[in-house]
Amino acid sequence: MSAKDAYHHGNLRRALMDGALAIIAERGIEEMSLREVASAAGVSHAAPYHHFADKAALVHALAHEGMALMDARMAAAEEAAGDDPAARLAAIGLAYVEFAVERPDYYAAFTSPECGFGRGDVEEPEEDHGDTWGRLMRAVVACQQAGCLPPGDPVPLAIYLWSLTHGLSELWTLGVLQAMPGAGAGIRPLAEQVIDSALGSMRLAAGRG
Amino acid sequence: MSAKDAYHHGNLRRALMDGALAIIAERGIEEMSLREVASAAGVSHAAPYHHFADKAALVHALAHEGMALMDARMAAAEEAAGDDPAARLAAIGLAYVEFAVERPDYYAAFTSPECGFGRGDVEEPEEDHGDTWGRLMRAVVACQQAGCLPPGDPVPLAIYLWSLTHGLSELWTLGVLQAMPGAGAGIRPLAEQVIDSALGSMRLAAGRG
DNA sequence: TGTACATCAGTGAACGCGCGTTCACTGATGTAC
DNA sequence: TGTACATCAGTGAACGCGCGTTCACTGATGTAC
Numbered sequence: 234m235s236a237k238d239a240y241h242h243g244n245l246r247r248a249l250m251d252g253a254l255a256i257i258a259e260r261g262i263e264e265m266s267l268r269e270v271a272s273a274a275g276v277s278h279a280a281p282y283h284h285f286a287d288k289a290a291l292v293h294a295l296a297h298e299g300m301a302l303m304d305a306r307m308a309a310a311e312e313a314a315g316d317d318p319a320a321r322l323a324a325i326g327l328a329y330v331e332f333a334v335e336r337p338d339y340y341a342a343f344t345s346p347e348c349g350f351g352r353g354d355v356e357e358p359e360e361d362h363g364d365t366w367g368r369l370m371r372a373v374v375a376c377q378q379a380g381c382l383p384p385g386d387p388v389p390l391a392i393y394l395w396s397l398t399h400g401l402s403e404l405w406t407l408g409v410l411q412a413m414p415g416a417g418a419g420i421r422p423l424a425e426q427v428i429d430s431a432l433g434s435m436r437l438a439a440g441r442g
Numbered sequence: 443m444s445a446k447d448a449y450h451h452g453n454l455r456r457a458l459m460d461g462a463l464a465i466i467a468e469r470g471i472e473e474m475s476l477r478e479v480a481s482a483a484g485v486s487h488a489a490p491y492h493h494f495a496d497k498a499a500l501v502h503a504l505a506h507e508g509m510a511l512m513d514a515r516m517a518a519a520e521e522a523a524g525d526d527p528a529a530r531l532a533a534i535g536l537a538y539v540e541f542a543v544e545r546p547d548y549y550a551a552f553t554s555p556e557c558g559f560g561r562g563d564v565e566e567p568e569e570d571h572g573d574t575w576g577r578l579m580r581a582v583v584a585c586q587q588a589g590c591l592p593p594g595d596p597v598p599l600a601i602y603l604w605s606l607t608h609g610l611s612e613l614w615t616l617g618v619l620q621a622m623p624g625a626g627a628g629i630r631p632l633a634e635q636v637i638d639s640a641l642g643s644m645r646l647a648a649g650r651g
Numbered sequence: 652t653g654t655a656c657a658t659c660a661g662t663g664a665a666c667g668c669g670c671g672t673t674c675a676c677t678g679a680t681g682t683a684c
Numbered sequence: 685t686g687t688a689c690a691t692c693a694g695t696g697a698a699c700g701c702g703c704g705t706t707c708a709c710t711g712a713t714g715t716a717c
Contacts, residue, residue, distance in 0.1 A: 242693075261555060263472045266670060277695050279673080284693090288671065344616065346470060392619060393606070393636050400609025401601075407553065410601060427602050434643035437650060451660075475703060486662050488706080493660090497704065 246284040248274040250298070253291055258338040262345055267291065293348045299339030303332045304365050311372065318375040319382075319436065323428050325372055326398045329365075330424040333402035340402070369395060381432070383439045394431065401427055455493040457483040459507070462500055467547040471554055476500065502557045508548030512541045513574050520581065527584040528591075528645065532637050534581055535607045538574075539633040542611035549611070578604060590641070592648045603640065610636055 242248065252273040256265045267288045268278040285291045307328040314324035333340045342348075373391045376382035382390055404410045405420050416423070451457065461482040465474045476497045477487040494500045516537040523533035542549045551557075582600045585591035591599055613619045614629050625632070 245693080267672090268670065276693095278671090279696075280694060282672075346616070388622065388624070389632075389635055389639070392610075392613075392622070392632070393639060396609035396613055396636065397602070397606045398609070399613055400605035400607070403612060404601075404605055404608055407555070413597065413601070415597070423598075423601070426598055427605065430598070430602060431640075434647040437646045438643040441646060454660080476705090477703065485660095487704090488663075489661060491705075
């Protein structure tokens with residue numbers, strides 16, 4: 234970046250967010266400092282304050298963007314899965330795991346205690362967040378109506394599936410699963426197996442009930 | 443604590459660990475500093491260095507102790523569950539979730555990237571850690587032999603159950619699930635429902651296969 | 652029981668560091684005429 | 685097209701802070717005789 238580009242950078246906001254993501258991906262969100270982000274963007278450490286009120290605002294912006302990206306990805310996967318409700322639900326789950334594993338930077342941002350998907354975001358999803366929980370619920374209900382998930386309250390089913398995919402993502406990212414035999418093929422086969430197993434055995438339970 | 447007790451404290455190591463746990467429980471592991479821990483124990487900020495080589499050693503000790511406590515709890519729950527392999531497996535899972543939720547301080551310590559149950563601990567469990575993974579695997583195999591889990595490679599089944607319980611614990615601790623309707627009764631009914639549902643539908647799948 | 656002494660576990664000053672944030676500033680940019 | 689000027693987005697010095705860690709020290713403790 235030339236000296237001229239540095240002045241009236243044009244995209245400093247974006248550059249700062251990307252720099253922050255890179256640092257988070259590399260060393261974790263606790264290690265991310267505004268000063269390092271600024272210096273990585275080739276800018277003085279005071280410059281970010283023209284684009285973010287404070288450090289928390291940067292993290293919040295990342296969380297926001299991350300949720301929107303993940304929801305978009307889940308929407309696309311759901312759409313691509315066709316009409317079968319079970320396939321759509323599986324696609325949502327797989328997209329969740331893949332996003333969490335591929336983008337631990339975003340995932341760390343919107344999973345962070347201060348601005349993650351704690352209380353408020355589930356109850357009052359902001360519009361441009363996407364509505365991950367709502368999407369999951371609708372897919373679960375559609376499966377119930379199609380008879381491939383047991384009838385009754387959909388909430389416990391949604392919690393079950395969210396826990397499963399969230400836990401799988403987390404154990405992978407923590408490194409536990411990556412150390413296990415057969416992990417060489419990456420998260421995708423494992424996620425497919427886990428999700429198919431969940432939906433498959435639940436479908437049996439639905440048929441029985 | 444009197445001034446006399448402060449000298450040759452006798453239990454400063456324990457007091458430091460307890461103080462660290464309290465701070466972690468209250469504000470998270472990133473906020474825990476050796477200086478604050480020392481001051482909470484009523485001792486100068488240099489005193490901890492007579493008991494821990496550095497800050498990482500403190501966290502490591504907490505992780506170690508936490509794993510041992512959790513394993514002990516799982517062992518007790520398993521024992522108390524009697525002879526039915528499915529009941530034993532469910533008890534293990536429930537104990538995992540309860541420990542994680544009740545002791546987010548320990549959980550944060552042994553889940554932390556630097557000294558958590560990342561790579562090494564699964565492959566080479568230290569003896570006094572307890573062997574959480576091994577316990578889970580044995581319980582899964584026992585269920586397979588009893589015909590209440592599908593036959594075949596037990597590893598994916600164990601991963602499945604670990605992901606489920608880990609994810610449930612994490613979503614609860616993050617606060618997402620606590621904001622949902624019906625969360626007033628705490629984690630236990632939810633955990634029981636989720637675990638029973640998993641084992642129940644898998645048992646159906648086992649009967650079918 | 653008393654005394655000398657080694658060891659143990661504290662103290663408090665000091666180090667250098669990186670951090671978030673503020674502030675007066677200045678050079679570049681874009682606009683009105 | 686040229687000029688005056690408001691605004692925008694940078695700079696760099698400075699602030700106070702808490703941190704991990706080191707160090708020489710000292711008072712308490714326990715033990716050998």
